[in-house]
Amino acid sequence: MTGLSIEIAEKTFPADGDGPPRRLYRDFRLDVADGGFVALLGPSGLGKTTLLNMIAGVDRDFAGRVAFSRGPDPRIGYVFQSPRLLPWRTVLQNVVLPLPKSRDSERRAKVVLEEMGLGDAEDVYPERLSLGMQRRVALARAFALEPDLLLMDEPFVSLDEANADRLRDLLAELIAARPTTVLFVTHDSREAVRLADRVVVLAGPPAVVARDVSVDLTLESRRIPGEIERVRAVVLKSGPTVVPLNL
Numbered sequence: 102m103t104g105l106s107i108e109i110a111e112k113t114f115p116a117d118g119d120g121p122p123r124r125l126y127r128d129f130r131l132d133v134a135d136g137g138f139v140a141l142l143g144p145s146g147l148g149k150t151t152l153l154n155m156i157a158g159v160d161r162d163f164a165g166r167v168a169f170s171r172g173p174d175p176r177i178g179y180v181f182q183s184p185r186l187l188p189w190r191t192v193l194q195n196v197v198l199p200l201p202k203s204r205d206s207e208r209r210a211k212v213v214l215e216e217m218g219l220g221d222a223e224d225v226y227p228e229r230l231s232l233g234m235q236r237r238v239a240l241a242r243a244f245a246l247e248p249d250l251l252l253m254d255e256p257f258v259s260l261d262e263a264n265a266d267r268l269r270d271l272l273a274e275l276i277a278a279r280p281t282t283v284l285f286v287t288h289d290s291r292e293a294v295r296l297a298d299r300v301v302v303l304a305g306p307p308a309v310v311a312r313d314v315s316v317d318l319t320l321e322s323r324r325i326p327g328e329i330e331r332v333r334a335v336v337l338k339s340g341p342t343v344v345p346l347n348l
């Protein structure tokens with residue numbers, strides 16, 4: 102596990118055609134505790150995926166810095182908005198591919214697939230799987246890495262509620278068994294409260310932290326709709342208008 106701190110002095114995408122440049126971040130900071138599970142909520146297009154990309158090192162084109170509490174080079178698992186499985190590889194091959202080359206990697210991948218109820222699907226190609234199963238494979242691929250930090254970008258979007266709920270339960274079980282730090286982007290405040298120990302609500306642009314709410318729920322109480330709604334009311338409450346600084 103690792104904590105993380107991202108400070109962004111400035112992140113702007115250049116103008117697209119005749120439009121103005123998009124300034125997504127200016128003097129922004131987010132800290133995530135070692136072993137914490139932070140859900141990020143915020144309007145579409147604000148820059149949440151871009152934030153994950155900067156933390157993952159996929160997007161280095163910004164003024165600022167990312168620091169990790171347990172050394173500069175943590176193992177980072179990234180679960181994208183779409184499962185992004187390679188169609189010409191089997192389920193097992195998709196999970197093994199990102200792992201460091203070692204004799205042990207196939208065994209590790211098989212253990213995780215088995216744990217996630219995908220043991221029988223190892224040799225299947227992704228197109229044969231439902232979207233729910235594909236998302237499960239994407240989760241397996243991230244956990245097989247034994248990540249210090251898991252970045253998740255709306256990993257359960259476009260699933261029906263029953264399927265999404267099964268995957269949320271699975272995620273909670275996986276984290277209980279293999280603790281890791283999680284930063285989880287979602288549009289769904291119920292999902293945020295159900296899973297995270299802290300919900301950060303972003304407003305903007307440029308992005309500012311509008312609310313930062315600790316979720317004081319036990320694993321059991323997260324199954325009680327009334328308890329979820331109690332915390333969700335705090336997450337959604339309309340507080341004072343947040344005026345973005347440094348426009």
Ligand SMILES: Nc1ncnc2c1ncn2[C@@H]1O[C@H](COP(=O)(O)OP(=O)(O)OP(=O)(O)O)[C@@H](O)[C@H]1O
Nearest residue numbers: 114115123125143144145146147148149150151152
């Ligand atoms: N490579 C890029 N070049 C130019 N503009 C980009 C690029 N990537 C993202 N953007 C723009 O930056 C803004 C933020 O995008 P981003 O995907 O980070 O937002 P988001 O908060 O994750 O949105 P959503 O919730 O809809 O997924 C959008 O307006 C998007 O069009």
